[in-house]
Amino acid sequence: MKKNSLSLIISATILLAINIYVFKREPMTMGIIGIILLLSSCIIVMVRHGVSRYLFFIDEAYTVLALSVIQGTIFNSLVLAILITASIIIYLSLNGSFDMRVLALSSIMLVTSIILTYILYSLLRGFIIMYIEIINANIIYFTLVLASSISIFILFLINLLIKELAHKGSS
């Protein structure tokens, strides 16, 4: 089986599972539209494989839109977000847009960034409350976004440092 088809099948299956979840929630129409969209995309891809990339991202965007409308718990949202991210990553890696070996190695950095985000979130949450109340935004979400950005920034600095050391060591 071609990697292209495999990536599409796996990613579309994940999206279908999410759309079935949406279908069981209110409003049901969003789920029905999502499932029809996915199935019709599969038929179109069978006839014209060249459009698979565009259709995949349209389906992905629609699924995110449908999920944003329905109400769910934080835990459910986290699981669904991971599923959506997984479907994108699987599609891109099996398609050759991501290097599998580098992706596997990047898990070290990913885990580090998640740990850093959690630590920074815990540190920043209490400090940021008074500033956020002024602009009436959600403290948890805002702090999470800020913490993830700072954690990536820290990793970026560490990256630069390692590169600089390696460069000096080689010259």
Add this chain to the structure above:
Amino acid sequence: MSSAIKYNRSLIVYVLIASLMYLGIYMKNALLTFVGISLFLVFTSYLLTWDLLTSLSLSLLDINDELVVMKDHVILRIRAKSSLPLKIPAKITLICSPHLQCSNIDRDLIINGKQKDLDLEIKWFGIAKILGIVIKIVDPMGIVTNATFIKLGHDVVIEPKENAQLIIGKGLSRDLGNAVVFQSRSGDFVTLKEYDFSEPVSSIHWITSARVGNLVSTVRSEMGNLPKLIIMEYTPHMLKPANKYRPIDEALMYLRGLRSIGALLILIGNDITKVMNLSRIASLADLELRLRVLVIGMEGREELLERAKRLIGNYVNKLSNDDLMTWLYPVNVSKGLSNDEIKVLTRYLRKDSLLILSKESLSNLIRSNVDLNGAQVIVVGEGI
């Protein structure tokens, strides 16, 4: 539109991710925020890892290279080994002087992969410089690019072709086909043969005819004299490419053919006059390099640096002045024989001398009423 997307992929990806995150905050939607954050962390971790790995791989890179010079080709064998045990596909750009066709090579190289043979076609004669290679690693999405310049510094000596055949006749000669360098002087005795009545009576060798009782004639060489003095133009004009070869390439081919006769060579141009014995010149290719370095020395250093920067970017800082002089090709200086040099040339010009010069300089000689009667003139640079 498609090119705008292609060159701004990273921007588009991060604008989309940021939009998701901030929409999530604005709408107080957990899912959008989480999708945004997870995509942000996964994508950035992947790109940072790619950047780190490729940077490390390039800084720990060791290039093993070997040069094989063949008749019309130069084969550069390259193997890129990195201490980081990862096979990474890369693109290479070979930086060399225009004597070699370096642009149309297969540019794919795998770091820690197999040896790569780069087949470079020889274009001109002289001393070509293979300065180095730029190794570029781009991630499959085309977002992160890392590159390094590895200096090789090979000097490839390309002597003029051995099989170059030429005619040296009286007057103007440009044809290189179907002829050899003549070994005899005009009127030299070659052999005796039976007299043919279509031949002039003066060719009959009476003494031999009387002895054998039959009319016998002498066969004499009809070829022109071989020159004992070669005067060659040595100006920037000789480096100006014309068709396949430059004038200097043609001139070197002639010199290659005439090397065995032990003529004296006088180089005139660039305010210098150099006299040397042609048969004692170790490398004719060296004559090209010396002229090239002389001419490029007339261009300003700042100008050379600017040109080098356009070709290899900031890697130019790794190059010495000598590298620049032998790698870059002179393009801005164009001049032939000056009036003073024509006077010098006239002083040396004899009836049995051979003049090798460009068309422009020949026109200058004619305008200056230089008597070329009796001299053999070869005009180079009109294409072979």
